Amino acid sequence: MNRRDFLWTTVLTGSTPLIARAAEEAPVPAPTVPEGPLPGLPTVTSITPDSVAIVWSVKGPCTGYVEYGNTPELGKTAYGSQDGLRTFDAAVIAIRLPDLKPGDRIYYRTVTAPIQFPNHYKITRGAAVASPIFDFGMPGPATEARIAIWNDIHQQAPTIEALGKATLAFGPDLIVLNGDLVQDQFNKEQDFTGALLSLDSGRDAWSRRPIAFVRGNHDARGSIARDLNRFAPRPHAYGYLGLLRVGPVGVLMLDTGDDKEGPGIYGDMGDFAAYRENQREWLEKAVADPRFASAPFRLLFCHIPLRWKEPESKGAWCSDGDARWSPLLAKARIHAVISGHTHQFWHSPPTGDRPYHQIVSGGPETTSTKWSPTPACLVKIEANANTLTLKVTEALSGTEHLQLELKA
Template identity: 35%
Template sequence: MSASIVTSPPVVMAPRSDGFEVVWGVRGLSRGWIEWEAADGSSGTVTSDAFGMVPQDHRVLRVRVDGLPSATAVRVRAITEAVDRRRVRHESEWKTLRTLDAASDTAHFAVWNDTHQRDDTLRALHDATPDVDVLVWNGDLCNDWKDPSWFTSTVLNPAGLDVSDGRPLSIVIGNHDVRGAWAYQLEDFVATPEGRPFTAFRIGPVACIVLHTGEDKPDAHPSFEGRVAFEPLRAEQAEWLREVTARPEFADAPYRVVFCHIPLRWIDETVVDYDADGYDWFSRMSRDAWHESLVSWGAQIVVSGHTHHRTSLPATVEFPYAQLISGGPDAETTSDEAATWIDGVATAEELVLTMRDLGGEVVHEVRLRPLA
């Protein structure tokens, strides 16, 4: 791939019941498009963007595929051509995926978090994780964005892997993902269904809400140098939550799961002194904005990362949703910040979320009954 005009495999993100988006890295000004084929013999080519142009850029190409039937297996490939006299062309390998199926009786998803550009951890997670309906990458993909070249090697081709092969990505933004001089460019490399860093989707009986918890300190903290505005983003998400959870496909779901990077609950909720280098172990600001809507909706569990401490908090009267927090970035299983991943399997009888370390040992298991 190093000698080619492409710098990553085509990465499938933002899966929906009627399509998905494909994102891939390029070297030099290039144009690209997507070809797809279904088992019934239908096929198509997606050659234009929202403004009527063939997708083109010097670093990253993105193509949104719409209009497919739900629960449909398709194979896709990306075609790339250099925009110069050479007309160098690259055809990716075909990869197979399935559009989401809200009517299915079952669902299977996986969750990674806090990989922090650790190649050894990413390789181990990649090997451990099976093909699933959706892989939720739950924040802190990076440390800080100090070099713009890191977007491709961190998001699109981490550790040289094709992480969306057999498992389309839903990327959750973590607090480290919004740090560094180049963080404002992350949105060029992350696709979401509605173009915002929060979304909702249905996998069989499981309704999933993805939220952006922002930073672990207030916007006015001097370390951010006036470059962040997460307080209005939380307010926007609060308004959106009230609307999206009222939609029939989410209001009637048997299982209701929230993914956000910073937890909404923690084992020690002492007020933080930000002036003394304190930071949020849980996002009180997010919880204050969203708690009422989550309780009204019937959220059963919030799945997070951030703390690097593997923690399971059961639901209580005050907090009717459980909180499950996965591990840190270390590949060494005996480390205090050892990496884990979560396997979520739903049937008509129950939703089981199993947290495992990289050696396969079960760390936590949460079982949820369907809501009436």
């Protein structure tokens, strides 16, 4: 489907906002179909228990805002202003919708207007373009939950396509992008817009499901890695970490950072041990949060695993994160840690002082290669109050590597 097949409209200055009430009802007044390049379809990401960020790509210098509400009539507007200034960017616009409630259904559309600075005294605003109205559900107090996990997509289009199809067939309440979206380093804007914001592939499915982004080591590497917040807004003041309740599942996300740091490594620009220690302080409070502690099932998503089958392979697992976090995870009786990073499937059952499953999913390519010893896999979690089933399944072939059933 072409993006122009959706109902994009031109917003006329001073007119009543155009609201498409239902597919079969004509909007009032009749919409003007915009000419020229359209903005990208929005992605619902950087989710927290009470907010999401709506992120979309733009084609040139633009400002934008999001109209949203609990019904298709919308009614609220979020501008994402910072320090008194509304958004302005030539590549991507990201706006957080605050004060949402767990279990809410949210309707929204993006509005994008080109901005020009023709001379020192003038700023001009072009005709604004409104996206169709999309809706999504905030994870909440449901009795059942489905979570889909992708990892290490590394901008590989066939993998994104295969994972997309498998994910839509599964129908999750939440999608977790478990790190390494960029191919190698984050050196140009397209590295990230091409990863997160091209999920649309002409479809609006990614505008209708919340996504939790967990940062991978490659996403933290490169000359514009410090701009990541523009593309994937930091969900928490402490960084790329978070806590969510998805029905019977308590979800934690932590940022394992880079797998190499110290003098002589990447210009000695990393300070990840201190960052992991800050996360440990946050984790101490998070595991006591009733939204997590009362959940029948408790999971952690982090890009680099906290143990690996070859412990001597230093870059393959995050020994520093393990040392700092695992005692708290054990005390919180976490069931499983789900990771990527090694591009090779591995399942390690609970051990004495690490009493949780460690699961490592597949790699970035749809078939087995040197870069991707295990083909790209979708991790599917289905839970009710009594049972959680976790499957690791190859996205393209459907080959199953693991089926694990946990009891509350």
